[in-house]
Amino acid sequence: MRRDGMHLHLQDILANRRLITLLQPVLDLAEGRMAGYEALSRGPSASPLHAPQAMSLAAQAHGLLAALDWARMRAAFATFGRLRLAGRLFVNLSPTSLSAPAFAPETILAAMADAGIGGRQLVLELAAPPDCADLGQAVSRLLAAGIEIATDDPGTGFSRHGPWSELKPAFVRIDRDCFAGLHRDPRKAGLVRSIGRLAEDAHACVIAEGVESQADLIALKDLGVRYAQGYLIGRPSPVPVRRLPGDVAACLRPGRAAPSWRWQPGSRAWSFMPQAHACPGDGASEADRA
Ligand code: G
Ligand code: MN
Numbered sequence: 424m425r426r427d428g429m430h431l432h433l434q435d436i437l438a439n440r441r442l443i444t445l446l447q448p449v450l451d452l453a454e455g456r457m458a459g460y461e462a463l464s465r466g467p468s469a470s471p472l473h474a475p476q477a478m479s480l481a482a483q484a485h486g487l488l489a490a491l492d493w494a495r496m497r498a499a500f501a502t503f504g505r506l507r508l509a510g511r512l513f514v515n516l517s518p519t520s521l522s523a524p525a526f527a528p529e530t531i532l533a534a535m536a537d538a539g540i541g542g543r544q545l546v547l548e549l550a551a552p553p554d555c556a557d558l559g560q561a562v563s564r565l566l567a568a569g570i571e572i573a574t575d576d577p578g579t580g581f582s583r584h585g586p587w588s589e590l591k592p593a594f595v596r597i598d599r600d601c602f603a604g605l606h607r608d609p610r611k612a613g614l615v616r617s618i619g620r621l622a623e624d625a626h627a628c629v630i631a632e633g634v635e636s637q638a639d640l641i642a643l644k645d646l647g648v649r650y651a652q653g654y655l656i657g658r659p660s661p662v663p664v665r666r667l668p669g670d671v672a673a674c675l676r677p678g679r680a681a682p683s684w685r686w687q688p689g690s691r692a693w694s695f696m697p698q699a700h701a702c703p704g705d706g707a708s709e710a711d712r713a
Pocket of ligand 2: 548632
């Protein structure tokens with residue numbers, strides 16, 4: 424499609440609300456229930472902008488990235504609200520949009536209320552390391568409004584991510600490259616453990632994204648990773664699963680997994696503990712619904 428044609432196509436998608444929202448469950452490994460859902464946006468099915476990355480690149484080229492992010496977020500609110508899902512809603516966002524005027528916390532909260540979603544349910548997931556260092560003020564306003572931030576782990580260009588002290592993420596994502604085959608690779612186990620320690624010190628929880636096997640799920644739980652997401656638990660879908668699949672529930676059954684290595688802030692050491700630590704903002708549930 425030519426440049427002008429692509430611009431018109433994008434404008435049509437935005438003006439006529441042609442975005443599709445898929446939702447993928449995020450499992451709380453400590454509680455054994457769905458903690459919420461990540462919204463994954465797609466363009467119209469037969470469009471060259473079906474893939475989220477293609478849509479972001481085209482929008483960026485035409486100065487429409489913040490408008491696209493806003494439309495994606497509205498579509499995610501509408502789908503999540505219509506399905507009356509409980510827990511958190513994770514929405515991907517380009518870091519530049521975070522400080523765009525349209526993303527003022529009161530505007531976001533009003534849009535959530537419109538969709539029937541309660542406060543304290545939204546997590547903005549930064550889709551890439553931010554180039555701009557001056558996100559501090561925007562982040563502070565969002566946090567004050569009860570909106571949380573999720574970022575990538577320090578291994579994925581986090582030196583460009585700005586300090587965690589500025590973004591104050593409540594959630595830190597690790598990718599399947601980082602943990603796939605974890606149970607037979609002590610180096611990967613060491614890496615996951617180190618990220619867990621960094622996250623713990625920053626008052627954040629780890630989300631492992633892209634979990635496809637039971638072995639990985641059990642190993643992640645053993646290492647104290649709190650949340651997991653992936654095809655094993657549920658595929659991205661317009662109508663996502665709400666209950667744990669049987670094979671996943673079997674992984675979490677008491678006695679199924681070995682005792683876990685957990686970081687004990689008091690002793691500043693890793694030690695075996697029977698229970699997962701508490702996480703910031705625990706308890707977003709039906710009770711948080713408007
Ligand atoms: O990084 P981000 O959260 O945007 O990545 C989400 C993408 O990963 C989505 O496009 C989704 O379809 C895909 N995805 C979700 N779960 C899995 C999984 O278990 N394995 C793999 N390979 N991809 C997944
Ligand atoms: Mn994600």
